[in-house]
Amino acid sequence: MTRRTLAGIAVAVPIAWAAGAAAQEASRDVTIVLPEQPGNLEPCGSIMTNVGQVISQNITESLTVIDPASGEPQPKLATSWERIDDLTWRFSLRENVSFQDGTPFDAQAVKFSIERMTGGTFTCNNIAKFGNAELTVTPVDSHTVEIKTDTPQPILPTLLSVAMVVSPATPADQAVNDPVGTGPYRLATFTPQTAVLERVEGYWNGTPEVAKATYVWRRESSIRAAMVETGEADLTPSIAIQDATNPDTDFAYLNSETTAIRFDTTLAPLDDVRVRKALNLAIDWEGLGGLFGDDVLRASQMVVPGINGHNPDLAPWPYDPEQAAQLIEEAEGDGVPVDTEITLYGRNGIYPNGNEALEAMVAMWQEAGLNVSLTMLDVVDWTRYMQKPFPEERGPNLVQIMHDNNKGDAAFTIPIFYRSDGLYSSLTDTALDAEIDRAMAATDAERTKAFQTIFAEVHDRVVSDAPMFHMIGYTRVGPRLDWRPSINTNSEIALADIRFKD
Known part of the structure; x- marks a missing residue:
């Protein structure tokens, strides 16, 4: 895969960061630096990237x-x-x-x-x-x-x-921050600064090489990359394209993530499909893609190619600002309050260059005639707008999302986003619900075709989101480690898979 280097970007690295390099060379401990702190370590939330990368298949x-x-x-x-x-x-x-x-x-x-x-x-x-x-x-x-x-x-x-x-000793009626599982590592500490996992002696599937893993979080991609470069950290699973400048340590891979903007279809003016179509048409998608790399793929649906149910006949929304403006004008002529403020809720650290992408999109929507503003939130506050029950006082809103489906089937995507009772769904559509139920019960070619039909229905009639890109991941791996990213990296980093070169 190609990798573009942006010249002229300087990173200031505190001298103290280099001090840990020599000590780490002699150990079997690793430090992993993540973009954001987990809101909790509840196993029931392991599908969330910042939780799953710590606990899944580890604890x-x-x-x-x-x-x-x-x-x-x-x-x-x-x-x-x-x-x-x-x-x-x-x-x-x-x-x-x-x-x-x-x-x-x-x-x-x-x-x-x-x-x-x-x-x-x-x-x-x-x-x-x-x-x-x-x-x-x-x-x-x-x-x-x-x-x-x-x-x-x-x-x-x-x-x-x-x-x-999880262990039967786990409270059954509340989320926890001290998960106990059967994995090769136990949680030693979890603080606002770090999470530390220690190897379990007598693990059923052998003894992994990593003895202890310390997780820290730094929002800035350049800092994460520098920490691995200097030896303060061994691995960071996500850096921005402009920081992926070292061919010996930086690896590009097609991951299973799809980025999008979810629309709240229940509140005006977003309850009008013309406005939702205009939101898709007003974006210069080719220009926006430059923030994510040459190999990023435009998305027309919320699963990547290769997932059962992906519809190869769906074309991504084009850039057509004239048609976007016309749709908004038509909606306004019919009494839709298109000048109502719409808040775009973004999540800090959700993916590299995510903030910059949202700022560009807001400018394009404003130019098309919509009153959109941007509010950036940390993960705990962002989750309130992402999943049900949505805040009653939310007002018309858009939510920045990134969805990971590496499980091979659209069943991991369609119900959660498009069924009326889906955790992330803003829809109430009984006809679509019935289609989803039939697809979930189907098998083989019938299942594939049913999911493809639903994605076409969502794209053409429902328009409840703006699919953005199937993402390319950039990972920096320190010289001590024999490890490479895979399609699973955005949902889990199995410590037992990490080997040391010496």
């Missing part, structure tokens, strides 16, 4: 994991599975596994974890990936469970890759 593990090459589910805490009937799956569980608190892993622990995820006593982002499916877990014996769903779920083993299994 907590799932029954299945997805092979990034094939998209197929592979064994993890479950060793095998079979479909008993349209509504029932049976899973055989791994034996001789314990949680980090010493509790044995068994069928009752799986039942507890899934019921905790689906109980609804606190917000669980991960359950949104199951759409509106209801799960009933029944232990058959100590290491066999049956999971029954109220509607057919032909890819349940795939869906369960986001269900983190």
Whole structure:
């Protein structure tokens, strides 16, 4: 892949940062620098990048994991599975596994974890990936469970890759910051400055090379890159294109992230589809793409090519400012209050050059005749606008989003964004709900076609978002590590996969 270097950018590196380099060379400890601090370390929120990159497959593990090459589910805490009937799956569980608190892993622990995820006593982002499916877990014996769903779920083993299994000692009715799982690392400390993970002796799947991992967070891409360059950190999973200047340490990869702007379709003037179409047409997409690299792909839908259900016939919205202005004028002529202020809520650190992209988009929307303003938020405040229940006082709004689907199937995307009860959905559309339910129960070519039809419906009729780009990731890896990014990097960084070169 090509990588562009922006000349003339100087980075001031404090001398003290270099002091840690020599000490790290002699250890098996690593430091990972992330763009933002996790709001919490609740396993039920592991689909959030800043949470999953710390805990997924490190502290907590799932029954299945997805092979990034094939998209197929592979064994993890479950060793095998079979479909008993349209509504029932049976899973055989791994034996001789314990949680980090010493509790044995068994069928009752799986039942507890899934019921905790689906109980609804606190917000669980991960359950949104199951759409509106209801799960009933029944232990058959100590290491066999049956999971029954109220509607057919032909890819349940795939869906369960986001269900983190936690110790039965975990509170069932509240989010936690001290997760206990079956993974190779336990949480030592979590403070506003760092999270520290320590290796678990006697882990069921062998002893990983990394003894301890310290996570720190720095918002500025240039600082993250400099920390790895000087040896203060070993790895940062996300840097901006202008900082990816070292071919020996910087790696570009097509990740599974799609960036977009979600529209709140419930409030005027965004309840008028002409205004929503104008928001797409008013953006100079080619110019905007320059912020993210030559290899970034324009998106027409919220899944990347290769995901089952991606519709290859959908064209991205073009740049047509004249048509955008005409649509706004038509809406205004029909009494739509197009001069009402619309707030765009962005998230600090969501992806490199994200703030700059939003500033450019706001300027283009204002030029088209819409009254859009920008408010940047940290992750905790941004989440209030991203997921239900939305703040009652929110007013007309747009939300900057980045969605990761590396699981191989559009079921991880469509219900959460487009079903009326989806955690991120602003829609109330019973006809679309029925289409989604049929697609979720379908298999093989019928499933693919149904998802493709839904993406076309969302693009052409519903217009509830502005798909931006399928992203290229840039990662900097220090010289001590034998590790490379993959399509999974934006959702997890498995410490057990890291090797040392010496």
